[in-house]
Amino acid sequence: MNVWGVSTKDVVRLVRAGLIAAGAELAGLALMATAAWLLLKAAEQPPLASLTVAIVAVRTLALLRGGLRYAERLAGHEVVLRYLGALRTRVYTALLPHRVSRHSGGDLVTRLVSDVDAVQDAILRCLLPAGVAAFVGAVSTAVALVLSPVAGLVLAFGLLVTGAGLPWLCVRITRAAAAESAPARADLAERSVELITGRRELIAYGVHESTVDAAHTAVDALAVRDRATANRTSLLTATGMLVQLLTCVVIALTAGVSAPLTAALALGALAVFELVLPLTAAAQRWVEVRTSAERVRAxxxxxxxxxxxxxxxxxxxxxxGVSVVFGGRAPALDGVDLDLPPGKRVGILGPSGAGKTTLLNVLLGSVAPTSGQASLNGRALDEYDSALLPSVVSGALADAHVFHTTVRENLLLAKPGAADAELLAACSTAGFDLPLDREVGSDGDALSGGQRQRLILARAVLSAPPILVLDEPVEGLDPEHGDAVLADVLAATRGTVVLVTHRESQVAGFDEVLRLG
Ligand SMILES: Nc1ncnc2c1ncn2[C@@H]1O[C@H](COP(=O)(O)OP(=O)(O)OP(=O)(O)O)[C@@H](O)[C@H]1O
Structure with a gap:
């Protein structure tokens, strides 16, 4: 299976971009060598006619190099951006079925944005430069071997050390450093999240300062490690430059050809190294992007x-007989039977942790029974298209998301295109009295807990599904007000109702009361 979804067209485009890039580099290389040859040859004061070809070549190569560099940027970015667009869509599609159960919001964003961006780096900063360097290195070595076998061998050796040996060492150093610092980084990430999300509590219990100090210590320890790694990789870069210099000097001393040709060989070699030297840094980046690429592949x-x-x-x-077991713990639900013909009203009671919310999630199809069967009209819930199930079963859950927009937009999610009058009627039924244009903040931050709950309830009223599930919808309100709101909501509801509550009085008159726990 083609995991990465790379089509033949993508490969052709990538090879084309690589060839254009190699062309640009070869033109640059030839320019440097020809210019060096021209300078030394001119010093011998030969007839001008013997220099004409070289003079024209220098001008042509200069223009060619600029043009090809531009074309290479266009071709390289075109192939990568085109491919990444498709890859991002595939990652998004692959994430969708797991969204509820597997990944946190931060994890989703990391996978969709950073991991896919890392694949871009893998192509543009690692694979393409390595391919181009290998191609140009091979061509220049072949040319050098023809002009002066000794110079060719010296160049080949220098390029192998810089283009393969040093990047290999860099990969080893970076990998070892990443493995060593991984626990410290995880610890720092955890402390940072605690400091941000639990700041108020840390201050209230007087441990904010000490937690900040501990985070500083973790940062300092990581910085020391990072500096040590940076020193080692910088040493590799410096070694590469030294090899570059030595190769050029040895070529100049041992080439055994005319002075202009020696100059061309030495300066040409200097130019090839400019392509090969960045491979050490690319190898370091490769280690980083591999982890992201592995995550995308998984x-x-x-x-x-x-x-x-x-x-x-x-x-x-x-x-x-529905049971739900989360990760080998005691069952959250154990052999529950519930019959919900159209129009029936059922109350669910039980102490905290008895499995009431889990039961609602089973009814909504978002939690699958570990054993037993949840069915609609005789068919198991998982046989239905999960995107369509909410049109039949939905409601107000405590952890429902409130979007960072206005009250109106939040309500319109439940019934797109509804007129303001209808929205206001649903708000009035749910006891929610803020203006429709009010911004509610990120996840309802700008609302009180009770207002947030009633906005979610108004949304449920507006969507009016045939089977309405309500998870302690008025828990945050004072009992009298809560009872009145709930009575209004129930009066406005025609279909089946499943109400989770802690208050027995709220389910008086219901067709059935199920006690869990
Ligand atoms: N996603 C989950 N992963 C692991 N355990 C879970 C998960 N959801 C619920 N549980 C566990 O299942 C049990 C039942 O949880 P549930 O939320 O259904 O209880 P509840 O009756 O709604 O409680 P409360 O009245 O406090 O809201 C609890 O022990 C809870 O820790």
Whole structure:
């Protein structure tokens, strides 16, 4: 299977970009060598006619190098941006089926943005330069071997040391350093998240200063390690430059050809090294991008959970002997039966941790039973298209997301195109009285806890699904106000209702009350 989705066209485009880049570099190299030859030859004061070809070549090569460099930038970026656009879509599509269960928000962003960007670096900063350097290095060595076998051998040796030996050492050093500092980096990341998200609590309990100090210590320790690694890799870069210099000097001393040709060989060699020297830094970047590329590959090769395609219709929802076990712990739900014909109202009661929210998640199809069956109209819930299931079963859950926009936009999610009057009617039923144009902040930060809850409730009222599930929808309100809001919501609801609550009085008059725990 072609995990990376690289088409033949992509390969052709990449090779084309590589060849143009190699052409630009070879033109630069030839320019340097010809100019060096021309200068020394001119010093011998030969007839001008014997220099004409070289003079024209210098001008042509200078123009050619500029033109090809420009074309190479265009071709290289075109292939990479085109490919990355497609890759990002594939990563997004692969992430979707796992979004609820597997990855945190930060992890999703990292996979979608940074990891895919790293693949761009792998192509533009590592693979392409390495390919071009190998090609140009081979061509220049071949030319040098023809002009002076000794110079050719010296150049080949120097290029191998700089283009292969030093990058290999750099990979080893960087890998070892990354492995050594990984626990310290993870520790620092954890401390940083604690400092940001738990700042208020750390201050309240008087440990903010000490936590900041501990984070500083972790940063300092990491900085010391990073400096040590940077020193070692800088030493490799310096070694590369030394090899470059020595190669040129040895070529100049041992080439055994005329002075102008020796100058051309030595300066040409100097120019080839300019292409090969950056490979040490590219090798360092390669180590970093490999981790990201591995993550992208793991995601693309991960089998997607089976996804149903049946179209759900309103009707009879049923749980039969449903158990849910999270990661080898005690069951969150244990053999629950629940029969929900159209129009039935069921209250779910139980102490904290009894599995009430888990039960609602099973009804919504977002948690699959570990054993037993959850079915709609006789078909297992996972046979239905999960994107369509909310049109039949949805409601107000405590962890529902509130989008960083206005009240109106948040409500319109539930019923796109609804008129303001309809939105206001739903708000009034849910006891939510803020203006529709009010910005609610990131995840409802600019609302009080109770307002946030009622906005979520208003959204549920507006969507009016045939089966409405409500998870302690008025828990944050004072009991009297909460009861009144709930009574209004229930009065406005025609279909099936499943209400999770801690207050027995709220389910008085319901068709069934299920006690968990
Ligand atoms: N995603 C999850 N991963 C692991 N354990 C979970 C997960 N969701 C719930 N649990 C565990 O399952 C049990 C039931 O949780 P659930 O949220 O359903 O209880 P609850 O009755 O709704 O509690 P509360 O009234 O406090 O909201 C708890 O022990 C909880 O720790």
């Amino acid at each position: 995601l693309l090769t991960e089998p997607s959970p089976a996804r149903g395609s049946a179209v759900p219709e309103p009707g009879h929802l049923r749980l039969e």
